[in-house]
Amino acid sequence: MVRTVAALVAVAAAQDPERPHLSQAWSAMSVGDGMPGVVGQEHYLFAGNEAHHMWDYGAQGAKLWTCPKGNPSCKAYYIKLNGPNCCVCDQVDKPKQWDLQKDGLFTHTKFAGFEDTTELNDNPVKGAEHWAESSVLPKVLTVTYEYFLHREANGDVISHRIDFNTSVAQEGSILYGNFEVAHDIDAHRAKFAVPDQCTGNILNCCDSQDELDQKYDFHSFALRQAQKAAVSV
DSSP: OHHHHHHHHHHHHHHSOOOOOOOSEEEEEEESSSSTTOOEEEEEEEETTEEEEEEEOGGGOEEEEEEOTTOOOOEEEEESSSSSSOEEEESOOOOOOOSOOOOOSSEEEEEEEEEEEEOGGGOEEEEEEEEEEEEEETTTEEEEEEEEEEEOTTSOEEEEEEEEEETTSOEEEEEEEEEEEOOOHHHHHGGGOOOGGGSSSOEEOOSOHHHHHHHHOHHHHHHHHHHHHHHHO
């Protein structure tokens, strides 16, 4: 009986797909990570020490979060979103790298199955790969991410949604649509060029990072609130 169970476990493990890396250069329509409840055009690039994340809401404005290649300093520019044509937060943290983490002492990732789900605008997605990641952070805070994706014939990994939750009830869903992987990295990098109105002597708007994130970066705000709640428990 023990041998039979072990054999079944081995067969099931063998049938799991190879753990993917999420695309690290892409553009998509999205909601749930940037401005709460507002659909925008999202651009993302993460390559070594270089990282950029942008949410473009058209006439409403945009947030550009950028850590240029070869520059250890990261900045967040708020273009028309926080009053003036542009204001800046200097020396901010690096954007989150959206990828499946390797298993370790405090982080575990597993394949949860092929499942039907929905992406942006409730568009149905058939048979998406579902990968579940759970991490225990300091102060005994557990953060879980549920990734739903599929792989194109050329190897591109297309993200449809990411559901996140914490052990202190901060949660949300990031939904994507028209997800496109960027292959011309130089052309993609140009999307993160600092616009003219954000150069020179511009207003610093970092008095309240919580207030800014609550308005324009919901995932960062939710995670920070969860960390505060865990400390107080």
